[in-house]
Amino acid sequence: MLPDLTQYLWIVWLVLAGVFIIIELLTLEFTFLMIGAGSLIGGLGVNLLGGPWWLQIAAAAAISALLLFTIRPLLLKLLHRGEPARTNVDALYGMGGRVVAAFVDGEGGSVRLDNGETWTARLAAGAVNAGVGVRVTVDRVLGATVEVSPAAPATPASTEGSTP
Structure with missing residues (x-):
């Protein structure tokens, strides 16, 4: 059974x-x-x-x-809502950084990006020569080199018309 x-x-x-x-x-x-x-x-x-x-x-x-x-x-x-996160080289575009080695004729400088990486850099065409410590922004990535331009200086908030 x-x-x-x-x-x-x-x-x-x-x-x-x-x-x-x-x-x-x-x-x-x-x-x-x-x-x-x-x-x-x-x-x-x-x-x-x-x-x-x-x-x-x-x-x-x-x-x-x-x-x-x-x-x-x-x-x-x-x-799937929201914008997908940028990764790898795509995340470098628009990232800020500071010059750690001076540029010689717009070539051969070095920048430390805000993510902590140090990259060989060159200045973008028409950019003013940036000294050590100047804030820069990544415009392009060219292989192992980033092309940077000096970041726009921060403008102080306007205090006109405000009451103390």
Whole structure:
């Protein structure tokens, strides 16, 4: 006499949900997370309420589809909002720094950027020669050299019209 295997379906639903969540951790697209939640809520939920196996599968599929088409787009929108962070060389454009080695005829200087890196630098065309300690801004990256121009001096806030 064989045991009724449908009494162990709750274990199958837990294993399926675990597998889907592990796959989600590898893909990070919220698809398998929704399927795993559907398995837990629909499949395991109906199982614990004593529903037949076919109703468990139908409930898991329906809830997974509902989550995929309603919650997943909202989560993806939240995840991808905002401007992507600039990295590597792209992050250098517009970055400030200070001259640490003087420029000779606009070539061969050295700057320490605000991120702590020291780069070989040259002055941009038409830029005034910058001495040691002068603030500069990165205009271009040319291989292992940055092209810089002196940063605009900070203007003090106007106090005209303000009351003491």
